[in-house]
Amino acid sequence: MNSMNDSGVVTGPASGQTRHTRPLRRLAGTGFIATLAAMAATTLAAALAQAVGVDFEIPDGGETIPLPGFAVVTGFFSVVGTVIAVAFLRWSARPAERFVWTTVSLTAISLVPPLLSGANTATTTALLGLHLVPATVMIPTLARSLRTRTD
Incomplete structure (x- = not known):
């Protein structure tokens, strides 16, 4: 016969789970509003x-x-940015710094396709600017949120 010695029943979430869940949810909420x-x-x-x-x-x-x-494209990539922020909050010792470096680098890379598209100058210039508009909304908002969650 097998016997198991259970010392008690778990009635709620582990304290570590609660400690991480609230900031992640707040950051996701901030990301959602910033995405809109x-x-x-x-x-x-x-x-x-x-x-x-x-x-x-x-x-x-x-x-x-x-x-x-x-x-649609802005929404998609803004959600990707929010997921990156959540991942850094969860697994990085310096989430705000890492998030800013990563997203600024990705924004710079995103400027290459408009330059290679062969579109006229007005369209290319507008597309370059339109890549920077959501970056100026998302990056500072999420970085600020990451800083307030870790300080």
Whole structure:
């Protein structure tokens, strides 16, 4: 016969889980709100660029980037940035510093495709600016949130 000696019953989450869950949830909430703001700011900036004559036509396929496309892509990559921030908060001793270095590097890399697209100067310039708009919303917001969670 096997006998098991249980010394007690666990009635709640482990203290380590609670300690990490709240800051992660707060950061995810901050990331969600910042994502919505970045999507709105980028779409508005794209609409303003379009209003002054930028066509957003990419020569390879001759297609024009639609305004909702800016919101979708911004939303996707902003969520990716939030996931990166959450990962650094969870597994890094210096999450804010690592997050800023990583996201600034990724933003710089994201500027290469518009330069290689072959689009006209106005479209290329607008696309470069539109890569920087969500970065200026997301990076400082999440970095500030990471600093307040670890200090």
